[in-house]
Each structure stands twice: as C-alpha cells, then as structure tokens.
Amino acid sequence: LQPAVSKLTDEERNTLLQPLLKNGWNLCPDQDACYREFDFNSFTSVMGFLTLVSFKAEKLDHHPEWTNKHTHVYMKWSTHDANGLTKRDISMMNYINSLKLDLK
Ligand code: HBI
Numbered sequence: 001l002q003p004a005v006s007k008l009t010d011e012e013r014n015t016l017l018q019p020l021l022k023n024g025w026n027l028c029p030d031q032d033a034c035y036r037e038f039d040f041n042s043f044t045s046v047m048g049f050l051t052l053v054s055f056k057a058e059k060l061d062h063h064p065e066w067t068n069k070h071t072h073v074y075m076k077w078s079t080h081d082a083n084g085l086t087k088r089d090i091s092m093m094n095y096i097n098s099l100k101l102d103l104k
Contacts, residue, residue, distance in 0.1 A: 007032065007084040016090045023097055028076065032084030034093060038073040038103060045102035046071055056095050062088040071104075 008017060017034075021027065025034045040046045046068060053075075057063045065076040075096075077089040 005079060005082055005086045005088060007079075007082050007086060008090070012087070012090075013085075016087070017085065020090070020093050020097065025093055028078075031078065033076055033078035034085065034089065035074065035076040036093075036096075038075070038101065040071045040073070041102045041104055043071055046073060049073070049099070049101065052099060053092075053096060056092065060088060060091060062092055064092070 020034065025036050027033075028035055038049070040049065050066070050068065050073070053064060062079070065078075067074045077092055078084060079086040079088055
C-alpha cells in the first residue's frame with residue numbers, strides 16, 4: 001500500500017501537467033482527470049502498448065481506465081484515492097509519452 005497522495009498543487013499543475021497538455025493529453029471536462037486517444041497502425045501495436053502500460057501500472061500500483069476498439073485506444077488517468085490528478089498520474093503519462101508509439 002502506498003502512502004496517501006494528494007491532488008496536484010497549482011504550482012505542480014503549471015510545472016508538471018502543462019507540458020503533458022502540450023504533448024497529447026487533455027483535461028476531462030467533467031472531472032479532475034486527463035485523457036488521450038490513440039490510433040495505432042496495427043492491433044499488434046495496440047497489444048504491445050497496452051502490455052507495456054500494464055506492467056508499468058503494476059510496478060507503480062497505479063492503474064488506467066481505458067477502452068480499446070480495433071486499433072483505437074482511449075485512456076484516462078486520475079487517482080481515485082485522491083479524487084483527482086496526482087503525481088502518480090503524471091508518472092504514468094510521462095512514461096507513456098516516453099514510449100515510441102506506432103501511431104497512424
Ligand atoms: N489506480 N488510477 C488509480 N487510482 C488509484 O487510486 C489507485 C490505483 N491503483 C491502485 C490503488 N489505487 C491502490 O493503491 C489503492 O486502491 C489501495
């Protein structure tokens with residue numbers, strides 16, 4: 001069990017969240033969460049991507065909400081324990097943005 005984590009401060013939103021919002025991620029209109037949509041070149045690439053994110057999620061004990069249809073993936077990050085965005089979400093989104101993605 002990880003220690004309690006709290007929502008990002010205004011300063012952290014400027015320094016940690018803003019760069020992600022300029023690199024593919026969006027704020028959800030209805031809650032303190034981020035989402036991104038991906039269109040991959042193949043389902044095999046989707047499988048590889050979701051597998052990598054799954055192992056990272058297990059390592060950090062921080063798990064995605066996602067849907068997949070064919071080569072499309074919708075992914076959302078928030079921290080349920082904090083009812084909003086935390087550094088755990090930042091870590092997962094930065095990990096995802098560090099991957100070389102086989103996108104259309
Ligand atoms: N994943 N996105 C997300 N948010 C959480 O609050 C969360 C999680 N994965 C595991 C987890 N919390 C557990 O650490 C707690 O529910 C105990």
